Amino acid sequence: MQNDPLDTFFTAFRRALGEATFVKLTLGKSRNRDTPKLKNIYVRPVELKGEVQLQFTYRYEKRDEVKNLAPAAAIDVLREPLGSDFLTADLYTLTEQVSVQISRKGKARIHSTSARHQKPAMASHNRVKLRNISAERPYLRALGITGTDGKVLAAGQNKFKQINKFVEIIDGLVNRHNLPTEAEIVDMGSGKGYLTFALYDHLANNLGLKVKVTGVEIRPDLVEKCNRIARENELTGLSFVEGYIDNFKPVRLDMLIALHACDTATDDALFHGIRAGAEIMVVAPCCQKQVRKDLDPTPQLRPLLKHGILLERQAAMLTDALRSLYLEREGYQTKVFEFIALEHTAKNVMITAVKGQPRAAAETEIKNLMHEFGLKKHYLGEKLSGA
Known part of the structure; x- marks a missing residue:
């Protein structure tokens, strides 16, 4: 008696999981050709908190949904849509590719070929890192970074590199310092929303976290545009509000983002994050004017600061x-580090902060630095003292 092709396929899948040779699995060719709301299902292994899980990416026409499941539950979850919703399945392991094709009358055929994949994706020492934002994301087209063909436009190359570098930084922070369940995240000074969209996409879709991301922006036209793009792409946990950073007072704040908030707006954002007890903060300051105009350095330092360009750079560093x-x-x-290479953007300093323990020596170091440069006040210090 000939084995059922679907049983053979899932036996191969189960064996690959048990032998740690599983690389990926895809379901495709939607059965409903007229309205294929769900276009594909992609499965790949990820390591979460020391345990191997299977990450399911449900690709819809305008969005992705991500779920992480235990390997034992995966077969039941995949059996149901195969045949009813999808007509093809492809299993990739370190040694073979197994494919199933189902006709519209329900007849299944199976085919396998030898294959060679270089890295065992399930190896415990080889954590799969889902850092990249795909250029095929529809919201990138709406933001003007990619064209209708899903390729990055020449004018969007630098911004796309910045997006993925930012996502890589966020990935590292979240991996080392877990966010609470249903985290509240605020991007203060979200601008055109490039990095805000990427942040939400990575956390909600690449990592499968349930988060709420709010972008705060003073320009109403940008707020309206970003909200429209979020709605059109069904990014339900992402929204934008109009307002000044200093006036926005969130009830809860688990992660603070403030990228290129001008001058003391960075300090306003940091103040909100500190007072709310944010677990993670990421800021990329610019236009540090407050310190520059208040500097009165010791005689030994004055030669260092007599030229305008050196004064500007020293004030920014201080x-x-x-x-x-x-x-x-x-x-x-x-x-404190370089955000991305200078050829991609001039605003290249980033400060990241994760919650830990107070460092007592920091207070003395603050006083010594301010004395050396004749600085009577720092905007963030003043806000913290008056809180």
Whole structure:
């Protein structure tokens, strides 16, 4: 008696899971050709909290949905749509590719070929990192980064590189410092929304987290545009509101983003994050004017600052060094680094902060730095002192 092709297919799938040779599985060729709301299902292994899970990506016409399941539950979840919703299934392992095709009358055929994939995707030491934002995401086209063919436009190349570098940074932070369930995330000064959309997409779709992301922007036309794009792409956990950073007071704030908020707006954002006890903060400051105009350095430092370009750069470094120290004093572990290479964007300094323990020495270091540069006040320090 000939084995049922679907049983043979899922036996091969079960064997690949057990032998840790599974690479990926796809369901395709939607049965309903007129209105294929669900276009594909993609399955691949990921490691979450030390355990192997299977990540299911449900690709719809305008959005992706991601779910993580235990391997034991995967076969039942896949059996139901195969044949009823999809007519093809392809299993990829380290040694073979197994394919099933089902006719519209329900007759199934199976075919296998030898294959060689270089990396065992389920190896515990080889965590699969889902960092990239695909250029095929429909919202990127609406934002003017990609064309109708799903390829990045020449004018959007630098922004697309910045998006994926940002997502890589976020991925590392979330991997080391878990967000709470149903995290509330605010992007203060979201602008045209490029990075806000990518942030939500990565957390909700690549990582399968349930999050609410709010972009705060003063320009009403950008708020309206971003909300429209979010609605059209069915990004239900993403929204934008009109307002100033200093006036926006969230009830709950688990992650703060403030990218290129001008001058003291960065400090307003950090103040909100600190007071709300945000678990993670990511800021990319620009236009550090407040410190520059208040500098009165010691005689030894004046030659360093007599040229305008050197004064501007030193003021920027001092501003961000003090921000980092204030964060450490308030109980955060910080890093200050280059966001992305200078040829892609001039705004290239980023500060990240994750909740930890206060560092007592930070207060003395703040006082010493301010004394050396004759600085009577720092905007963030003033806000924290008056809180």
